[in-house]
Amino acid sequence: GQSLEQPSEVTAVEGAIVQINCTYQTSGFYGLSWYQQHDGGAPTFLSYNALDGLEETGRFSSFLSRSDSYGYLLLQELQMKDSASYFCAVRPNSGNTPLVFGKGTRLSVIA
Amino acid sequence: DARVTQTPRHKVTEMGQEVTMRCQPILGHNTVFWYRQTMMQGLELLAYFRNRAPLDDSGMPKDRFSAEMPDATLATLKIQPSEPRDSAVYFCASGLTPLGRGRSSNSPLHFGNGTRLTVT
Numbered sequence: 001g002q003s004l005e006q007p008s009e010v011t012a013v014e015g016a017i018v019q020i021n022c023t024y025q026t027s028g029f030y031g032l033s034w035y036q037q038h039d040g041g042a043p044t045f046l047s048y049n050a051l052d053g054l055e056e057t058g059r060f061s062s063f064l065s066r067s068d069s070y071g072y073l074l075l076q077e078l079q080m081k082d083s084a085s086y087f088c089a090v091r092p093n094s095g096n097t098p099l100v101f102g103k104g105t106r107l108s109v110i111a
Numbered sequence: 112d113a114r115v116t117q118t119p120r121h122k123v124t125e126m127g128q129e130v131t132m133r134c135q136p137i138l139g140h141n142t143v144f145w146y147r148q149t150m151m152q153g154l155e156l157l158a159y160f161r162n163r164a165p166l167d168d169s170g171m172p173k174d175r176f177s178a179e180m181p182d183a184t185l186a187t188l189k190i191q192p193s194e195p196r197d198s199a200v201y202f203c204a205s206g207l208t209p210l211g212r213g214r215s216s217n218s219p220l221h222f223g224n225g226t227r228l229t230v231t
Contacts, residue, residue: 033219042202043154045219087154097167098144098208099220103153 002026004088004102011108012078020073020105022088029090032064032071033099038084046086047073075107083109113137117203117223125231129191132226134203135184143186144220145171145178146202154202160186161208193230200225 004024012018022032031050035043049055049064049071061074075082085104092100116135124130136143145157158168158178168178175194180186190197204220 035220042222042224043204043220044222048219098142098156098159100156101146101154 002029002090002092002097002100004090004100006086006088006102006105008103009106009108011110012075014078014080014109014111016078017074017076018078018107020075020086020088020107022071022073022102024069024071024088024090024102026069026090026092026100028093030093031091032062033089033091034060034062034073035087035089035101036084037087037104043087078109080109080111083107113221115203115205115221115223117201117226119226120224121227121229123229123231124193126194127192128230129189130193130197130228130230132188132201132203132228134186134188134205134223136186136203136205137221138184140205140207140221142206142208142218143180144204144206145186145188146204146222148200148202148225157188157201190228193228195230198228198230200227 006022033048034046036046037043047062054063059076064071085106087101087104089099089101118133141162143160146154148154157171159166160180163180177189202222202225204222206218206220208218
């Protein structure tokens, strides 16, 4: 089976850096994805790590360490519009199971 | 921009009534998913189609829920009879899942805006 753990809530100050962690227990997977969801909106894809290491996309970076069963999403130069929920997800490499999502971390950016 | 279209956006119904939610996936995508989102459970997979064939509906209560893809441009999720505990936001998503070699490559899911269902 697969399970992903994320903090339920994080609060950070505008302009600061915040890291949202994701630890997982899974028998095997292709990669770790991150999705963003604003209140009342749909989840949207942010980033994907197939290999260990850091992937950077503008102000957002994502990291994966398979040996530690751990990944994180790093948001820099926080803006108020970054207030949203962030979900990590894995796609198992066995069977037909598609993406499995964590329960999400609600990020609140304050002035 | 191509997008996944879901209807209706909101549905309020009484317990016992039938509810049908519709989804138009992005043209060319070969996988379609139905997820249910609640505060308590987060995003739960209900059903999953690849090339219109159902692959996994183990997350769906079979006695009242049914999911179909009558054609490549339409996916439906039906609840009959509906119950108050079905109140949630139901998301449809589509993607392009590579088969065989290269399955480790990323294929992000594209979500529709969801159907917010309230059963009273």
